[in-house]
Amino acid sequence: MAENTEVKIADAGPAGWIAYSIATWIAWPSLCGFVNEKAFLLMAAVSLACTIPYMIAAITQLKLGNVAGGVTWVYFGAFFAFCSSITYAINYFAPIYGWELDTRILGFEWAILAIVLIFTTPVFLKYSPAVASISVIAADIGLATLALIYWGFSGLVLVSGWAFFVAGFFGIIMTIGGILEGAGMKFPMGKPLLKS
Template sequence: MSDQVKIADAGAAGWIAYSIATWMAWAFLCGFVNDKALIYMAAISLACTIPYLGAAVTQLKLGNLAGGVTWLYFGSFFAFASAINYAIGYFAAIYGWALDARILGYEWAILGIVLILTTPIFAKYSPAAATISVIGADVGIACLALVYFGVNLAALSGWGFFVAGLFGIVMAAGGILEGAGMKFPMGKPLIK
C-alpha cells in the first residue's frame, strides 16, 4: 500500500462558479436585470462559495499556490461577500436603508490590483483561455472599483466580466474533459 493519496483537481468547479459569478455581474452591470434580481444573485453567489473553496483546497494540496490562493480569495469576495452585499442591496431598497457603497470600491480596488499584478503568472503557466478570462476579470474588477467610487464604467466592467465568464466556461469544460483523458482546445500559455 502506498502512503500517498492522489488528489483530483476541482479547479473546473471553481471555473463554473467563476463563470456564473461573472455573468451575473455582467447582466446586472449592463442593465439586463434590475435590482429585483439581487436576492437571487445573493443565493447563487452563496452557492458559488462551495466550488471556489473546493478548487482552492485541491489546488493548494497539489502545490499550486497561485491558483489555490486565487480561488480562495475569489470564494471569499466574489462569492461569499458578494452574496451578503447583494442581499444588503436588495433589502436596502425595500426598507430605505441609507448606505455608503463607496466602501466596496476599496475592496474591489485591492482585489483588482492583486489580480492585475498576478496576471503574468496565468499568462506563463495557464492555457490561453485562462489568461484571457483573467484579463477580462482584470478589466471588470478595476472598472467595478471605479463604479463604486462614482465613475460611470458599469458597462465596461460588465463586458469585462462577460469575457471573463465566457473563457471561464471554456476552462470549466476543458478541465472536466481533461480529467477524463479527453482533449479540449484551451490554448497554450501566452508567455513562454
C-alpha cells in the same frame, strides 16, 4: 498495523472555473441593465452557492502545490462569491427597509482584488492555457472598473459588465476543458501566452 497508502488528490480547478463563470455572468446582466434590483436576492443565493466550488477548488489546488491558483480561488470564493452574496442581499433589502448605505466603501474591496489580480496575471499568462489568460485579463478590467464605478465613475459600468461577460465566457471553456482533460480527453484551450 496501518498500511502505508498514498492518497491521490484530483484537481477540482474546473469547479472553481464554473463558480467564476457563474459569478461573472450574474454580474454582467446586472451591470448592463438587463435585470433590475429585484434580481439581487436571487443573485445573493447563486453567489452563496458559488462559494462551495471555489473553496473546494482552492483546497485541491493548494494540496497539489499550486499556490497561485489555490490562493486566487480562495480570495475569489471569499469576496467575489461570499461577500457578494451578502452585499447583493443587503442591496435587495436596503430600499425596502430604508437603509442608507455608503457603497463607496466597496470600491476599496474591489480595488484591492483588482490590484492583486493584475499583478499576478503574468503567472497565469506563463503557466495557464491561452483561454484562461484571456479570461483573467478580462477579469482584471472588470474588477478595476468596478472599483471605479463604486467611486462615482458610472460611465464605466458597461465596460465592467462586458469585461465580466468575456471573463465568464472563457471561464466556461476552462471548465469544459478541465473536466474533459481530467477524463483523459483533449479540448483546445491554447498554449500559454508567455513563453518560459
